Amino acid sequence: MKKIIITLILLTPIGSFSEQWHILGTRPMGMGGAFVAMAEGPLAQYWNPAGLAQVSSQNVSGVDIPVGVSLEMTGGIMANANEIGDLAEQFSSIQSAQEGGTALDAKQVSAFVKTLTLLEDMNQSGKGILLETAAGVNFKFSKISVSVNNFTTIGLNPYIDSTNISLDTDGGSIQGIDFTGVTTDASDFTTPEQTSAAATIKSAIDTIGYAQLSAIFENLGTITDAQTLANAIVSQALTANLTDAQITAAANTISEYAADVAPIIQNVTSGNPYTENESNLSIAGGNFTEVAFGYGQQVDWLSGLSIGGNLKAINGRIVDTTFAFMSNSETGDIFDDITDNAKSSWKPALDVGFLWDVNQKYSKWPMKPRFGLVVRNINSPKFDGPISGSYQLDRQIRFGLAFSPANFWHVAMDMDLTKNKTAVDGFNSRQLALGTEINLINKKSFNLPLRLGLSKNMAESDSKLTYTAGTGLNFLYMHLDVSAGIGSDKTEIDGTKYPNKLEVAASFGLLF
Structure with missing residues (x-):
C-alpha cells in the first residue's frame, strides 16, 4: 500500500519547457560531466566543436554511439x-x-x-521528477563531424489539491x-x-x-x-x-x-470533500533530434587556439499536458494525451566553441593546460508548442579546464556559465563538474581506462554531490565503455536508502 501511495504521489505536474546541459557519452559521464577542454574524437562536436581541430594522438576519427539516461528526484520530493x-x-x-x-x-x-x-x-517550487536521455551516432573525419543525436527531457511537478x-x-x-x-x-x-x-x-x-x-x-x-x-x-x-x-x-x-x-x-x-479533489498530473517535456554538421580550424594568430562550430537542424517535439488522475479511471489516458498533444517542428541552430592548448604557445608550462569555452544554441531556437505559441530552447554556455600530469593521466573541470532552467518548474541547473581519467593500460592496441568524477548543482543551495565512475575496454579500433553516477543525497524507505539521483551510460565505437 505504501509503495502504491508513493508512486501515485510522485506522478504529479509542470510548467514551460527548458533544458539543462545533457551529459552525452560514457567518457564525460565517468569524469563527472567535465569534457569541454578535453573535447576530442567524434564526441568533440557536441562538447566543444573546436576540439575537432586539436592536434592530439587521441583526437581520432571514427564513429561513437553513446546511450545514456538520468533520473533525479528534485527538492526532496521523495x-x-x-x-x-x-x-x-x-x-x-x-x-x-x-x-x-x-x-x-x-x-x-x-x-x-x-x-x-x-x-x-x-507544491513548493522546485519539487518534481526529472528524467533525461541522451543518445546518438557521431562521425568524425579529420576536422569535420556529422552527427545525429537525440536529447529527451521529461519533467513532473506536483500539484496536490489540499483544499478539496x-x-x-x-x-x-x-x-x-x-x-x-x-x-x-x-x-x-x-x-x-x-x-x-x-x-x-x-x-x-x-x-x-x-x-x-x-x-x-x-x-x-x-x-x-x-x-x-x-x-x-x-x-x-x-x-x-x-x-x-x-x-x-x-x-x-x-x-x-x-x-x-x-x-x-x-x-x-x-x-469540497476529497471526492471532488482536483490533484492532477502535468507532464512537460521535449524530444530534440539534432542533425549537426561540425568543423574545427586552428587560427594563425595564436598558436594552439582552435575555433569550431556546428550548423544544426533540430526537430523539436514538445509535450505539455495535464492528467486529472482523481477523475480519470484509465491510466492509459496519460499516454493518449501525450501522443495527441505533442507538437513537432524543425528549427535551425548554431553552436560555437573555442579551445586553447597552452603548450603549443608556451611549451614550458607544466601538465599541458587546456582551456575551453562552448556556446550551444546561440540563436535560442523557438519550437511550436501544443498549448501556447512557442517553446524556446535557451542558449547554454559552458567553460572547461583540463590538465594532463602524464600521458596516461588527465584531470578536467567544467562549469556552466549560464543558469539553465529545467523541466521541473522552479528547479534550476548550473553544474560544476570535476573528473579524472587514468589509463591503467595505455597502449595503442589495448587501453584500459578508469574514470572518476563528481558534480554539484550550484544553482540549488541544497544540492548534494553526485559521484561518477566509468571504465572501458579499448581493443585495436573498437571500444566499449560504461559509466554511472549516483547522488549522495538519499531517502530511506522501509529501511532501505535510495539515492535521489541516478545516471548510467554505455557506448560503442570504432576509432582510427
Whole structure:
C-alpha cells in the first residue's frame, strides 16, 4: 500500500519547457560531466566543436554511439512521498471514518494534520521528477563531424489539491466525521498522560483555530470549544485502545504541525470533500533530434587556439499536458494525451566553441593546460508548442579546464556559465563538474581506462554531490565503455536508502 501511495504521489505536474546541459557519452559521464577542454574524437562536436581541430594522438576519427539516461528526484520530493506513505494506513482509516460517519481519534487527527502539511509542502517550487536521455551516432573525419543525436527531457511537478479534502458529508454516500456520542468529560481520563495529551491538543487547536477545524467535521455532538474537542479526540483514542504513549506521541505531532496546517485548514473549510479533489498530473517535456554538421580550424594568430562550430537542424517535439488522475479511471489516458498533444517542428541552430592548448604557445608550462569555452544554441531556437505559441530552447554556455600530469593521466573541470532552467518548474541547473581519467593500460592496441568524477548543482543551495565512475575496454579500433553516477543525497524507505539521483551510460565505437 505504501509503495502504491508513493508512486501515485510522485506522478504529479509542470510548467514551460527548458533544458539543462545533457551529459552525452560514457567518457564525460565517468569524469563527472567535465569534457569541454578535453573535447576530442567524434564526441568533440557536441562538447566543444573546436576540439575537432586539436592536434592530439587521441583526437581520432571514427564513429561513437553513446546511450545514456538520468533520473533525479528534485527538492526532496521523495522524502515527502515517503513520509506520506508512512501515514497511508491512518489515512485509510480516516477515509473509512468519513464514509461511515464515525469520529476520529488522536492518532488519526495527527495523521490528518501532518499529511495536510506534507501535501502542501509538495507544491513548493522546485519539487518534481526529472528524467533525461541522451543518445546518438557521431562521425568524425579529420576536422569535420556529422552527427545525429537525440536529447529527451521529461519533467513532473506536483500539484496536490489540499483544499478539496473536507471531512464532512458530500450530500450522498459520504456521511462525514461525526463525534455524536463521544464523551467530552475530562474526568473520564485515568492517567496524567491522558490529561496532559488533551491539554497539548487543546493548545494546538487554539493555534489552528477552533472555528476552522470544527467546520470540517459533519457533526460535533456535545463539543462546544477547543477543550471539549481535545477531550473528545483523546476519549476516542481510548475507545480505539491506544496506549498512553501512542496518545502522547499523537498529541505532540498535532502540536508540532499546528502552525503550518492553520492556513491550510482555513482553505479546507471553503473546499469540497476529497471526492471532488482536483490533484492532477502535468507532464512537460521535449524530444530534440539534432542533425549537426561540425568543423574545427586552428587560427594563425595564436598558436594552439582552435575555433569550431556546428550548423544544426533540430526537430523539436514538445509535450505539455495535464492528467486529472482523481477523475480519470484509465491510466492509459496519460499516454493518449501525450501522443495527441505533442507538437513537432524543425528549427535551425548554431553552436560555437573555442579551445586553447597552452603548450603549443608556451611549451614550458607544466601538465599541458587546456582551456575551453562552448556556446550551444546561440540563436535560442523557438519550437511550436501544443498549448501556447512557442517553446524556446535557451542558449547554454559552458567553460572547461583540463590538465594532463602524464600521458596516461588527465584531470578536467567544467562549469556552466549560464543558469539553465529545467523541466521541473522552479528547479534550476548550473553544474560544476570535476573528473579524472587514468589509463591503467595505455597502449595503442589495448587501453584500459578508469574514470572518476563528481558534480554539484550550484544553482540549488541544497544540492548534494553526485559521484561518477566509468571504465572501458579499448581493443585495436573498437571500444566499449560504461559509466554511472549516483547522488549522495538519499531517502530511506522501509529501511532501505535510495539515492535521489541516478545516471548510467554505455557506448560503442570504432576509432582510427
